[in-house]
Amino acid sequence: MLSSQSSILTIGNNSRRMRIEKRLSPVVAFSSSSRLHQRPLRYAVLGAGFAGLSVAWHLLEQSPMELHVSIDVLDVVGIGGGASGVAGGLLHPYSPKVKPLWRAAECWEESLKLLRIAETSVQTKESSFNNGEIAKSSYGFIAHRRGILRPAVNSKHMSIMNDNAQNSLGGCRIQCINEDESQTLLPNISVPSNLAFHMPNALNIHPQPYLEALYGASETLAKDMTSVGPGEKAINFHNKSIDKLLELEGEYDAVIVCLGARSNFLPELSGRLPLRTCRGVTAHFHLPENIREEIPEHSPSILSDAWLAIQDPRNLHVGSTWDWKSHNYSQNVSMEEGSRALEELVPKACAIYPNFKNWVFHGASAGLRAMPPLTGNGSLPLLGRIDHLISKNHASKFWLFTGLGSRGLLYHAWLGKLTAQAVISCDEGLIPLEFTSWRPKL
Incomplete structure (x- = not known):
């Protein structure tokens, strides 16, 4: 055949x-x-x-x-x-x-x-x-195709990502960079240990x-x-x-x-x-018109305790939460669920990107993940x-x-x-x- x-x-x-x-x-x-x-x-x-x-x-x-x-x-x-x-x-x-x-x-x-x-x-x-x-x-x-940046926020993350960097793929390598180099990629990012891992080919x-x-x-x-x-x-x-x-x-x-x-x-x-079920909320944010310090076009997204997926210089998505054993697979998010998500996500986002305090929430979506053993x-x-x-x-x-x-x-x-x-x-x-x-x- x-x-x-x-x-x-x-x-x-x-x-x-x-x-x-x-x-x-x-x-x-x-x-x-x-x-x-x-x-x-x-x-x-x-x-x-x-x-x-x-x-x-x-x-x-x-x-x-x-x-x-x-x-x-x-x-x-x-x-x-x-x-x-x-x-x-x-x-x-x-x-x-x-x-x-x-x-x-x-x-x-x-x-x-x-x-x-x-x-x-x-x-x-x-x-x-x-x-x-x-x-x-x-x-x-x-x-x-702007890459992903992961600051090392503690010694455990540093050890794991160092291991990943040593075994990185040719098509998606991992570069170890310091805070100054990280700031060049994304101004005002926080790099508490002066070490971040940059994946320039990530998407x-x-x-x-x-x-x-x-x-x-x-x-x-x-x-x-x-x-x-x-x-x-x-x-x-x-x-x-x-x-x-x-x-x-x-x-x-x-x-x-x-x-x-x-x-x-x-x-x-x-x-x-x-399988275990886990519902996760993704929050959507935009930068108000009176704030001029938008994210540069070339900037990578951020992977940390909360991830920040940059959509464009004035819009980004932040996630994710973990509601275990949920049976709700609707993409719609209630006001109560959205409020709980923001209480969890905003402090994590601000810790790694302090300028996030200037961003305004404008909606959320959710999905029910099927988590394997x-x-x-x-x-x-x-x-x-x-x-x-x-x-x-x-x-x-x-x-x-x-x-x-x-x-x-x-x-x-x-x-x-x-x-x-x-x-x-x-x-x-x-x-x-x-x-x-x-x-x-x-």
């Missing part, structure tokens, strides 16, 4: 078509009138956050060109309507709490690839409406436009693959609630559960997954077949990809790719055992 192994989105329809056709032999690259007569493979992806949209993209990108494939993405709260859509968006391959992250290199590279695919999709779509000129998305940006991603662009890229990919290959490809989004997995029994060849914390609310999975390799997401949790005799194959916790941006691309490959080949062995060992042995 011929497989799609690389991203095929490029700017311009002609170049995109040429790249697709290069992967096909002359025998299979024929017109739509010669398509094979076959029943399409039908996949249901439950959840339209980081995990679900990564799986959906890779199911298309990895599927053999000659097969008919139809993918339904189902999510009652919409694309990015859960925790993914309100995430802080700080992407870097390091942990501020434990040893360097396991398999960080694969995670980092695959996340960058998926980000480029989303950005190219937006640029291609918007350039067609602007006489070929590339415009920003309606949200202003998908990703800022600040705006999750909502990223997710919407990734879904748009998937739609384009399906159309492009259909236009040049013998197999038809289709992807559709459904704003639909699934009350139980058995509703989908026999309707799809495979069902992939990517619902994050909401996976625990399905009756077949309730109480059977080693701690293993010898860190807190790893949960992947694998879950047929034995659904029913003994089933016509569909059921899979799980959940538990991204607070590292969804780092893990989602690589693990979405592995999950898609496993689903297409019906081979769970393609997923490292570290991600499937959460299940009790049968």
